[in-house]
Every structure is written in C-alpha cells, then in structure tokens.
Amino acid sequence: MAIKPKNITTDGKREMTMQEFRAWLGRFDTDKDGKISRQELSDAVRGAGGRFAWWKCRQGLRSADSDGNGYIDANEINNLVDFAQKHLGVRIVNF
Template structure:
C-alpha cells in the first residue's frame, strides 16, 4: 500500500485515511529481516516508498525521536509515535 494513491480513501481535508492496523501492516512490509522491528534503514525505505526523500541525517533524527528506548529499532510500542510523524509528514489521517 502506497499512501499517495487515487484509490485510497481520503478525509474531507484531503488526507489519505488508513486504519492503525493498515499503517502497521504497511510499515511491516519494510521489515526486511523479519524481526518485527523497524531499523533506521527500513524506516528510510518506507519514507522513500511514499515519495518522500530525507537525507540520512534527517531520517536518523526522525528515527531517534521515535526510538525513545534508544535500542536502535522501532517496535510495536513505539509505532504510535511514528504515527504522529506520518500524519504530519505524509498527510495521513489514521482512523480507528
């Protein structure tokens, strides 16, 4: 699922609407090693898949702001923080 498609439902504000489960499933597609966690490299690939392009330094800063446990990966407990970033940067509206 790419977020910027014409077939994806949109809110009144024009934001792409996805459920949290859809967002998680989409994000898990970038979990290249299948460990259930997202690394900074995997996050960078996810950002690129949406048409976004961040420098390595900016992707690393985003990652560090979400990786509050400083473990070097984003796990399921940190996805809500990533959701806030995605809503702001990608024009998403994550619905229940």
C-alpha cells in the same frame, strides 16, 4: 511500495486505520525481526513518496524510538504516528 489507502482527504492526506498503517510499515521489515531499523524506515519514507528520506528517517527514529536502541519495535509504533501524519502525508484514524 507506495501507501495505498482507501481514502484521500480534501487536504491531500491519505487516510488509513492504525491496523493498515502497521501492515504497511510491516512490509518494510525486510529482515522480519518485528522491528523497523533506520534503513527500513528510510525505505518506508521513500515508499510514501517522501523527499529528504535520510532527514525524515532520522527525525522519525528520534521521535519514535523511546528506548534509544536504534529500532522501532511494536511497542513504539504508536510513537511514529505523529511523525507519519506530519511528514508522510497520512492521517491515521481509529487509533
């Protein structure tokens, strides 16, 4: 599942709203528990065309998982934005 936003900026980053980012990330929630696990985040990184998915997944989980339970829940998705903008080639607008 590749990221399919409407706009690609001049620096090659894909621009999407926070709502689009949440919807895209939600597609990887395979067990539909409302949380993103390490494996689901790794699948999302691969879906974005990212290399070194295991490393990026580990870094993303560390940066976003503020309660340390090993999952990114709805309250922590905003923490994932900075990681996504640096490592997944997206730019989140209007958040």
